[in-house]
Amino acid sequence: MSTLVPPHGSRTLKPLLLEGKALGEEIAKAGSLKKVPMTSRETSDLIMMGIGAFTPLSGFMGYDDWKRCCDSYQLPSAKNLFWPIPITLSAEPWLADSVKIGEEVALWDTETDALMGTMKVSEKYVIDKEHECKQVFRTTDPKHPGVQKVMEQAPVNLAGPAKVVSESYYPEMFKGIYQRPVEARKLFEERGWTTVAALQLRNPMHGSHAYLAWIAIEVCDGVYIHQLVGKLKEGDIPAEVRVRAIDALVNKYFRKERVIQGGYPMEMRYAGPREALLHAVFRQNYGCSHLIVGRDHAGVGDYYGPFDAQKIFFEIPPDALVLKPLPLDWTFYCYECGAMASMKTCPHESKAVIDENGQYKGGARLMLSGTLLRKLMSEGKPVPSEFSKPEVIAILKAYYDTLEQKVEIKLHGHATGEAKK
Numbered sequence: 070m071s072t073l074v075p076p077h078g079s080r081t082l083k084p085l086l087l088e089g090k091a092l093g094e095e096i097a098k099a100g101s102l103k104k105v106p107m108t109s110r111e112t113s114d115l116i117m118m119g120i121g122a123f124t125p126l127s128g129f130m131g132y133d134d135w136k137r138c139c140d141s142y143q144l145p146s147a148k149n150l151f152w153p154i155p156i157t158l159s160a161e162p163w164l165a166d167s168v169k170i171g172e173e174v175a176l177w178d179t180e181t182d183a184l185m186g187t188m189k190v191s192e193k194y195v196i197d198k199e200h201e202c203k204q205v206f207r208t209t210d211p212k213h214p215g216v217q218k219v220m221e222q223a224p225v226n227l228a229g230p231a232k233v234v235s236e237s238y239y240p241e242m243f244k245g246i247y248q249r250p251v252e253a254r255k256l257f258e259e260r261g262w263t264t265v266a267a268l269q270l271r272n273p274m275h276g277s278h279a280y281l282a283w284i285a286i287e288v289c290d291g292v293y294i295h296q297l298v299g300k301l302k303e304g305d306i307p308a309e310v311r312v313r314a315i316d317a318l319v320n321k322y323f324r325k326e327r328v329i330q331g332g333y334p335m336e337m338r339y340a341g342p343r344e345a346l347l348h349a350v351f352r353q354n355y356g357c358s359h360l361i362v363g364r365d366h367a368g369v370g371d372y373y374g375p376f377d378a379q380k381i382f383f384e385i386p387p388d389a390l391v392l393k394p395l396p397l398d399w400t401f402y403c404y405e406c407g408a409m410a411s412m413k414t415c416p417h418e419s420k421a422v423i424d425e426n427g428q429y430k431g432g433a434r435l436m437l438s439g440t441l442l443r444k445l446m447s448e449g450k451p452v453p454s455e456f457s458k459p460e461v462i463a464i465l466k467a468y469y470d471t472l473e474q475k476v477e478i479k480l481h482g483h484a485t486g487e488a489k490k
């Protein structure tokens with residue numbers, strides 16, 4: 070019997086993805102159904118339901134669940150089960166008007182122009198979007214990327230039980246890294262793990278992330294390095310490059326039997342504390358007993374205090390989740406301590422100075438900015454090994470070099486006038 074944590078609010082995972090004969094039949098039936106286009110966020114949420122990562126949700130939420138989820142983290146339709154962020158589907162009014170209650174519709178991904186699932190519409194309703202934003206994002210600022218998506222979504226919500234027929238390009242494009250909760254659980258069980266800490270990553274894994282992973286291994290059986298392979302912002306490093314960099318780090322600096330890497334398809338909302346709670350819900354579904362919550366988890370800009378995402382775990386009811394947070398302070402390398410350290414352990418407050426040639430010039434805490442890091446790499450100058458291991462730097466540098474070659478080619482195209490044709 071599994072000794073892992075149970076899925077959220079359920080004894081078993083509840084994936085909505087169909088298989089075998091049922092899958093073929095549903096796809097055939099969908100051909101005659103009205104198409105409801107989904108935003109990229111809605112598509113990624115549907116896939117999360119498909120793979121059971123959003124267990125026990127059975128489809129997109131109705132009004133009562135939306136309202137109570139916003140106001141008190143509860144789903145009335147599931148005995149007031151804890152749930153931190155509404156999972157909803159929007160539609161234009163003309164389309165919503167044309168759909169009858171009880172009618173089945175085809176859920177369509179506009180980005181790939183593909184059928185993703187079907188839903189039996191049980192409810193149509195209009196929400197107060199500003200209210201949702203205030204509750205979920207703690208702001209209605211239209212510049213916040215999560216707020217922007219809610220404000221831009223179509224005005225009517227459609228709810229109902231869904232069936233999922235596709236995981237889109239994820240299994241193929243992210244082969245070897247994309248994982249469903251059932252697969253992650255199997256890997257944990259094969260290693261005999263009971264306690265597993267999830268390390269959320271959406272950027273390359275540097276020294277401070279490695280430090281968090283080592284701490285997690287000290288207190289749990291293993292660490293699950295869980296990367297976002299969903300949509301990225303421009304300028305972010307592609308998942309494939311990040312995966313290779315993590316492999317390089319794990320192969321040389323970790324006990325391999327204590328680390329598993331995986332990827333998940335959810336789009337970031339940048340909802341800070343609320344999103345940390347959603348990350349906790351689906352990590353529990355993946356079989357993790359702990360979630361590492363560092364500084365400004367799932368935040369963007371300066372909308373959230375650096376430790377709001379840790380505090381919120383102590384504001385929700387104690388029985389809301391089986392998974393527990395592993396709150397860790399801001400971590401860095403300290404030249405005075407001569408070790409990795411955190412704000413909680415290190416008494417040396419000065420910042421380390423690294424000059425334009427990558428040379429250490431004095432000071433204590435090393436917090437290398439992304440801009441300086443990229444400048445050093447593009448100029449072939451050394452990056453302090455205290456910040457990131459040479460194996461990681463080499464992989465990132467190779468990636469940036471290919472980008473620069475592309476930029477050069479493009480500039481050349483402009484110079485010859487080819488770009489205008």
Ligand SMILES: [Zn+2]
Nearest residue numbers: 403406415417
């Ligand atoms: Zn120190």
